[in-house]
Amino acid sequence: MRNMEQWIEKYPKNSVVRKAFVFASGAHKNATRASGDPYITHCTTVARTVHEWRLDEQSVAAAFLHDVVEDTDYTKEDIAKEFGGEIASLVDGLTKLKHFKYGENPDVENLRKLILSFTNDLRVIIIKLSDRYHNMKTLQFLFPEKQHDIAWETMEVYAPIAYRLGMQRLSGELEDFAFPFLYKDEHRWLINSVKERFEERATYAEKIEPIVHKILEEEKIRPISVDSRAKHYYSLYRKLMRNDMDLEKIYDLVALRVIVKTVEECYATLGAIHKYYAPLPGRFKDYISRPKPNGYKSLHTTVFCVDNRITEIQIKTREMHEENELGIAAHWAYEQEKDFAGTRETWTGVKNRRELLWVKQLKNWQKNFTNQKDFLRALKVDFFKERIFVITPMNDVIDLPAGATPIDFAYQIHSEIGNQCVGARINGKIVPLTYELQSGDLVEILTQHGKKPSEDWLRLVKTTLARKYIKSALREKTKKLQKKIGREFLEFKITSLDRPGYLKEIAGVFADLKINITYLQSQTDPRLTFSLITLRCCVIPKSKLNKILVNLKKIQGTNEVSYKYVR
Ligand code: MN
Numbered sequence: 213m214r215n216m217e218q219w220i221e222k223y224p225k226n227s228v229v230r231k232a233f234v235f236a237s238g239a240h241k242n243a244t245r246a247s248g249d250p251y252i253t254h255c256t257t258v259a260r261t262v263h264e265w266r267l268d269e270q271s272v273a274a275a276f277l278h279d280v281v282e283d284t285d286y287t288k289e290d291i292a293k294e295f296g297g298e299i300a301s302l303v304d305g306l307t308k309l310k311h312f313k314y315g316e317n318p319d320v321e322n323l324r325k326l327i328l329s330f331t332n333d334l335r336v337i338i339i340k341l342s343d344r345y346h347n348m349k350t351l352q353f354l355f356p357e358k359q360h361d362i363a364w365e366t367m368e369v370y371a372p373i374a375y376r377l378g379m380q381r382l383s384g385e386l387e388d389f390a391f392p393f394l395y396k397d398e399h400r401w402l403i404n405s406v407k408e409r410f411e412e413r414a415t416y417a418e419k420i421e422p423i424v425h426k427i428l429e430e431e432k433i434r435p436i437s438v439d440s441r442a443k444h445y446y447s448l449y450r451k452l453m454r455n456d457m458d459l460e461k462i463y464d465l466v467a468l469r470v471i472v473k474t475v476e477e478c479y480a481t482l483g484a485i486h487k488y489y490a491p492l493p494g495r496f497k498d499y500i501s502r503p504k505p506n507g508y509k510s511l512h513t514t515v516f517c518v519d520n521r522i523t524e525i526q527i528k529t530r531e532m533h534e535e536n537e538l539g540i541a542a543h544w545a546y547e548q549e550k551d552f553a554g555t556r557e558t559w560t561g562v563k564n565r566r567e568l569l570w571v572k573q574l575k576n577w578q579k580n581f582t583n584q585k586d587f588l589r590a591l592k593v594d595f596f597k598e599r600i601f602v603i604t605p606m607n608d609v610i611d612l613p614a615g616a617t618p619i620d621f622a623y624q625i626h627s628e629i630g631n632q633c634v635g636a637r638i639n640g641k642i643v644p645l646t647y648e649l650q651s652g653d654l655v656e657i658l659t660q661h662g663k664k665p666s667e668d669w670l671r672l673v674k675t676t677l678a679r680k681y682i683k684s685a686l687r688e689k690t691k692k693l694q695k696k697i698g699r700e701f702l703e704f705k706i707t708s709l710d711r712p713g714y715l716k717e718i719a720g721v722f723a724d725l726k727i728n729i730t731y732l733q734s735q736t737d738p739r740l741t742f743s744l745i746t747l748r749c750c751v752i753p754k755s756k757l758n759k760i761l762v763n764l765k766k767i768q769g770t771n772e773v774s775y776k777y778v779r
Contacts, residue, residue, distance in 0.1 A: 217256060219263055228295060232273035235294060239284040246353035254346060261342040265538055271335045274302035278343055281307045305336035337373065341382060344370050348389035363393035378507040378539025384444035391446045402449050409459060410442060413466035420518045431484040436471045436530055463514050464524035471533055475500060478527045482511050485525060489515035492522060508536050602653045616649050616674040622657045623678035630678060631685050632659040646672060664689050667755055693753065703778045706745040709769040710736050721763045722749060725756055742771060
């Protein structure tokens, strides 16, 4: 057995992590990678990354074991026997992902969804991302054909998934690894054109760091750090393509990054910087009050900085920074840290509790769904699809699926606000209820007491919550209507040309709306020029009645339609 890395030793001797390390070392003991390294180095690297992302013990163990079923004689059942069902199912998910084959002209969006639906556990995806990260780092050792395939998959499938999970840095790095394998010439051109400028900007950033420190000191702000970050190459390339390949238009080639302790300090820092350096109009972005759809939070401003040079400055708290880098995993980690605030525990003690919470959260989320299929649908529809963030008059941020309308928003606030909603004001302007909300919209709902939702709303809403409330309000409305009108019914008189099949078409109009006809009589005049049809049904809501009138008139041969309520 190889020497154990220090981080592994921090796990207790009888932990599944240690056990998985020993097991994987044995299983892969005679194998080497294309680079010539012993195979276990790959497993250890993948597991270490998963450990650094603060996933639970089961995930770290599964990371050690992720290639065992695929590459050795051990089966899924062997893993289950040694490590239990949970770890075995994680490993199984990873094995399945590896066997996934692409068709000739794969639809990329579907691929991402398909891959997500392959697994019922987000941890599988996250471990897979760690696996892919290491494979991309060592891609140069493979044959060109294979390099291209893996790079393509990374660029089109895994980098976007990482982005959606909020793992911004990982997504950027995966793209940068894939870039030269997919677009060799473009990559070379970019490196050559920006190398000097990158270096020069980095030197400049170093020079202004202490100046920014000093400015903040004057304002009594003590930042955790002031440093700079260079833009990822592929993301730079994409931005250049949108900007006529003009490097002059890229202000965030190297951005200054200020990390402070609290949200208040973020805004105070922004104020301090704007006091000394004039901001470039229209370039300030408040991703704290309006985070990006993947959860990214930060303040971005572009200022005329030292020597009047245009410079982007990003301001965030340490939590935001870590969340921006780690995405979904960090979110869980922070939830947990809050619980431990002020308590002193040993590293493993805290670690164990964290793991439990991480898993609990995931399971709770999963538990809200009665069956696996619904959960997967929600995973795709509610979680992975683009989200928008809109703002209430009280400055609360409401998270909705893209395409949501003011009605969705209203129900999100309160069921009664939804039911009584008659209109909406977006950024101060009245809009129709069909309006598609955009991220950053300030939404006010106009209500009218006693108002009830209409059936049309069901077509307008995107959230399951709104749908649920509307349906239940509609049911109530029908009940009340029936009560009010007692034994009344509706009688139609229709005059029409007499032609075969006409009656059947009339009956069809009612059947389509699921309305029972209780009485039907047809009288034809002696000269056979027209018929008079009398038809009765129970009392129906106005909206359905209108539909019936329209559809009856549409039928070929219909002359006149009238109706009245009969007791
Ligand atoms: Mn692997």
